[in-house]
Amino acid sequence: MNAIPRGDSLTTNSHITVSDVTKVFSGRKGRVQALQNIDLDIRRGEFVSVLGPSGCGKSTLMMLISGLLPMSSGAITVEGKKIKGPNPDVGIVFQRDVLLEWRSALQNIMIQAEIRGDNMAQAKARARELLRMVSLQDFEDAYPKELSGGMRQRVSICRALLHKPKLMLMDEPFGALDAMTRDQLQIDLMKICRDNDMTVLFITHSISEAIFLSDRVVVMSPRPGRIEKIVDIDLPRPRRLAVREDPRFAEYARDLTDIFKGLGVFREE
Ligand code: ADP
Numbered sequence: 001m002n003a004i005p006r007g008d009s010l011t012t013n014s015h016i017t018v019s020d021v022t023k024v025f026s027g028r029k030g031r032v033q034a035l036q037n038i039d040l041d042i043r044r045g046e047f048v049s050v051l052g053p054s055g056c057g058k059s060t061l062m063m064l065i066s067g068l069l070p071m072s073s074g075a076i077t078v079e080g081k082k083i084k085g086p087n088p089d090v091g092i093v094f095q096r097d098v099l100l101e102w103r104s105a106l107q108n109i110m111i112q113a114e115i116r117g118d119n120m121a122q123a124k125a126r127a128r129e130l131l132r133m134v135s136l137q138d139f140e141d142a143y144p145k146e147l148s149g150g151m152r153q154r155v156s157i158c159r160a161l162l163h164k165p166k167l168m169l170m171d172e173p174f175g176a177l178d179a180m181t182r183d184q185l186q187i188d189l190m191k192i193c194r195d196n197d198m199t200v201l202f203i204t205h206s207i208s209e210a211i212f213l214s215d216r217v218v219v220m221s222p223r224p225g226r227i228e229k230i231v232d233i234d235l236p237r238p239r240r241l242a243v244r245e246d247p248r249f250a251e252y253a254r255d256l257t258d259i260f261k262g263l264g265v266f267r268e269e
């Protein structure tokens with residue numbers, strides 16, 4: 001007889017739960033309330049963007065979820081476990097690629113396995129597979145200075161993926177790239193998510209990037225950072241670049257722009 005799981009059926013699908021989280025920084029210039037009463041539930045396999053202007057607490061939220069920064073009050077659980085310190089299971093990608101200049105692309109990816117004490121031969125095979133996935137198979141011996149910005153960021157993404165994380169936290173990973181490289185990496189990222197069954201929390205200040213990539217967009221308002229609204233993006237997947245011409249895409253962009261106008265982030269005369 002099959003046992004029917006009970007009781008936790010509502011929570012098993014939840015990957016990240018942020019409950020009433022507040023973050024206050026105390027610095028030389030006094031206290032800064034970076035986040036106020038944040039509640040957010042992210043389902044397994046979901047792609048969620050956090051969208052908001054500079055300084056609204058996006059990076060702070062990501063750092064709290066990664067466990068790299070302690071919260072002031074509230075609670076965060078990842079896979080049902082309360083976050084109390086750095087969580088080694090997540091993959092993290094920052095805006096700057098933080099590659100080590102004296103290591104080749106492959107060696108940069110392998111850092112992840114060295115730190116974790118993983119099987120080196122297996123990790124190297126996976127690193128090469130990841131490089132192939134992002135079309136960098138011919139660059140494993142190249143040093144960061146020999147790579148373009150987009151290629152460097154691809155290497156960072158491979159490094160974050162080496163240990164097959166089920167959760168990726170990405171803080172404006174394409175923010176410093178030119179528009180065309182950014183388009184290609186967005187497409188690559190969606191394929192990686194599909195193939196690896198990942199949950200992604202993606203931070204951006206680009207309205208169109210958030211719509212293109214996400215299942216849901218969390219709109220944040222500045223000072224103190226609060227969740228203003230959560231918008232479901234009901235566009236079919238897999239998404240192609242042409243989806244940006246879809247009238248519904250324009251409608252989402254208009255709605256999100258209006259929210260920021262209402263918040264005083266955009267001012268038109
Ligand atoms: P965002 O990523 O949305 O641009 P951040 O999360 O970096 O915003 O910052 C949110 C607010 O918290 C800002 O006002 C910022 O100045 C402040 N802040 C961030 N980190 C620190 C810190 N380590 N010490 C003091 N204030 C900080």
Ligand code: MG
Nearest residue numbers: 058059060171
């Ligand atoms: Mg930031």
